[in-house]
Amino acid sequence: MRRSNLFIKTLKDAPSDEVAKNAQLLIRAGYVYKVMAGVYAYTPLGLRVLENIKQIVREEMNAVNGQELIMTNLQAKETWETTGRWDDEVVDVWFKTKLQDDTELGLAWSHEEAIMEMMQQYVKSYKDLPTSVYQFQTKLRNELRAKSGIMRGREFVMKDMYSLHTTAEDCDTYYDKVIEAYKRCYDRFGIGDSTFVTFASGGAFTKFSHEFQTICDAGEDTLYVNEDSSVAVNEEVLDDAAAELGIDKAELKPVTSAEVGNIFKFGTEKSEQMGIYYTDKDGKQQPIYLASYGIGITRVMGVIVEKMSDDKGLIWPKNIAPYKLCLVSIGEKGSAEADRLYDELTGAGIEVLYDDRDERPGTKFADAELMGIPYRITVSDRGVAANEYELTERKSGATENLNHAALIDKLSMLA
RNA sequence: CGGGGUGUGGCGCAGUUGAUAGCGCGCUCGGUUUGGGACCGAGAGGUCGAAGGUUUGAGUCCUUUCACCCCGACCA
Numbered sequence: 001m002r003r004s005n006l007f008i009k010t011l012k013d014a015p016s017d018e019v020a021k022n023a024q025l026l027i028r029a030g031y032v033y034k035v036m037a038g039v040y041a042y043t044p045l046g047l048r049v050l051e052n053i054k055q056i057v058r059e060e061m062n063a064v065n066g067q068e069l070i071m072t073n074l075q076a077k078e079t080w081e082t083t084g085r086w087d088d089e090v091v092d093v094w095f096k097t098k099l100q101d102d103t104e105l106g107l108a109w110s111h112e113e114a115i116m117e118m119m120q121q122y123v124k125s126y127k128d129l130p131t132s133v134y135q136f137q138t139k140l141r142n143e144l145r146a147k148s149g150i151m152r153g154r155e156f157v158m159k160d161m162y163s164l165h166t167t168a169e170d171c172d173t174y175y176d177k178v179i180e181a182y183k184r185c186y187d188r189f190g191i192g193d194s195t196f197v198t199f200a201s202g203g204a205f206t207k208f209s210h211e212f213q214t215i216c217d218a219g220e221d222t223l224y225v226n227e228d229s230s231v232a233v234n235e236e237v238l239d240d241a242a243a244e245l246g247i248d249k250a251e252l253k254p255v256t257s258a259e260v261g262n263i264f265k266f267g268t269e270k271s272e273q274m275g276i277y278y279t280d281k282d283g284k285q286q287p288i289y290l291a292s293y294g295i296g297i298t299r300v301m302g303v304i305v306e307k308m309s310d311d312k313g314l315i316w317p318k319n320i321a322p323y324k325l326c327l328v329s330i331g332e333k334g335s336a337e338a339d340r341l342y343d344e345l346t347g348a349g350i351e352v353l354y355d356d357r358d359e360r361p362g363t364k365f366a367d368a369e370l371m372g373i374p375y376r377i378t379v380s381d382r383g384v385a386a387n388e389y390e391l392t393e394r395k396s397g398a399t400e401n402l403n404h405a406a407l408i409d410k411l412s413m414l415a
Numbered sequence: 416c417g418g419g420g421u422g423u424g425g426c427g428c429a430g431u432u433g434a435u436a437g438c439g440c441g442c443u444c445g446g447u448u449u450g451g452g453a454c455c456g457a458g459a460g461g462u463c464g465a466a467g468g469u470u471u472g473a474g475u476c477c478u479u480u481c482a483c484c485c486c487g488a489c490c491a
Contacts, residue, residue, distance in 0.1 A: 009425090009441080010452095011425090011440090011441085012426080012427080012440060013426055013427045013428095013440075014426085014427090015427085016421085016426090016483095016484085017422090017483050017484055018483095018484080019484065019485070036483085037482080085491095091491090092490090093490080110491070141490090143490075144488080144490090145416090147485085152490090209491075259490095262491075264491070292491080330450060331450090359449095360448085360449055360450085360451080360452075360453060361450045362449095362450075362452045362453085363451085363452045363453090365450080365451055365452080366451070369451095370452095378450080380450065381449095381450095382450080
């Protein structure tokens with residue numbers, strides 16, 4: 001992509017109404033556009049980041065036999081009445097609307113009931129189980145207060161997966177597999193080291209749910225973690241969990257964290273509430289064991305920004321960055337050679353953000369750094385004269401001068 | 416929803432005791448520049464969140480309202 005064709009413009013100052021670091025940087029660098037409180041649009045750059053996050057999740061969900069589908073944002077009132085969750089007193093984040101004939105509709109804040117309702121059409125026999133479906137979907141939640149930039153919006157993208165089983169044991173086994181898949185996701189996002197599987201409140205169906213919590217100053221939760229980080233407990237269930245696990249609370253230290261995933265088991269309760277059953281080998285109707293697995297895609301993006309930046313701007317992990325490489329041309333000969341190199345790399349299937357604008361070097365460097373592209377190739381007149389390219393790592397600032405063969409060699413290793 | 420704060424060109428801001436708006440960045444044009452967000456000159460762009468009121472006169476005062484931010488509550 002040529003920078004001259006990218007419509008975004010970077011800003012030196014963040015809008016004064018944004019305090020959250022993630023929103024400030026993402027707006028300044030041209031990744032997101034704020035539409036209203038808690039509602040952000042994603043530019044081509046921002047979309048590439050989201051897609052990278054989604055692709056990692058997609059690969060990991062597919063690896064545990066998840067089948068991708070997509071549900072709808074418009075939901076039927078009847079779907080939610082079966083579990084009593086249409087009531088605003090029960091679910092206080094509903095956005096509701098009406099058809100022109102006054103039929104009430106809900107805008108999806110969750111898809112638990114919706115997925116189950118759909119699956120009852122297909123899951124009739126024990127032969128149809130287990131099965132697991134997931135989607136990337138925009139959730140709409142009428143939060144009383146949006147905050148923290150893209151970390152807590154009224155409209156956000158979530159990956160939600162649902163697994164259906166004939167037995168609690170089968171559900172447990174699968175659940176544990178998904179925990180491992182989730183860990184791989186966070187590792188690949190580049191935040192695995194600071195992300196913990198955490199005991200959290202279980203709600204109506206199970207004693208504890210599991211949250212994936214990433215240590216992050218901008219987070220809203222407090223986590224208690226033990227010495228070797230093998231146990232993490234959300235403050236909200238600290239007493240219960242400590243008792244249950246036989247842990248001395250004094251050995252746990254509090255840290256601030258952000259919830260980047262939440263998984264839990266419904267048992268057969270949801271199935272029974274909704275009257276959804278399968279037929280077992282003996283021809284008897286049986287309730288379905290259900291578990292649910294969520295990752296906040298847009299929140300993950302926000303957490304990454306919160307954790308990885310410096311005074312110059314964003315620092316994307318390689319797997320997440322919209323482009324791994326940016327190419328900066330300086331001077332006339334530098335530009336001619338940069339044009340040539342851009343074509344060469346593009347032809348070789350290597351995606352590059354090429355800053356081909358007629359701007360001064362300082363402007364281009366500052367933009368590349370603000371955008372957080374992991375590597376920068378600088379092609380200048382003096383580089384051309386020396387037959388060298390400059391490769392700079394965003395994170396460390398380390399620079400090396402490489403000849404053409406060495407550069408290509410290096411890039412193939414990075415890709 | 417309770418408390419606090421803020422709304423002036425795209426962004427950041429100034430506007431004194433009321434006299435119908437100014438600066439920086441960005442943008443356009445011309446020129447000089449070109450390894451860390453250049454410089455000079457010339458321009459375009461706002462009626463001051465909105466509505467109502469006081470006044471000869473309101474960005475400045477009053478009322479209402481909307482939006483945004485922060486703290487709290489809330490957060491399968």
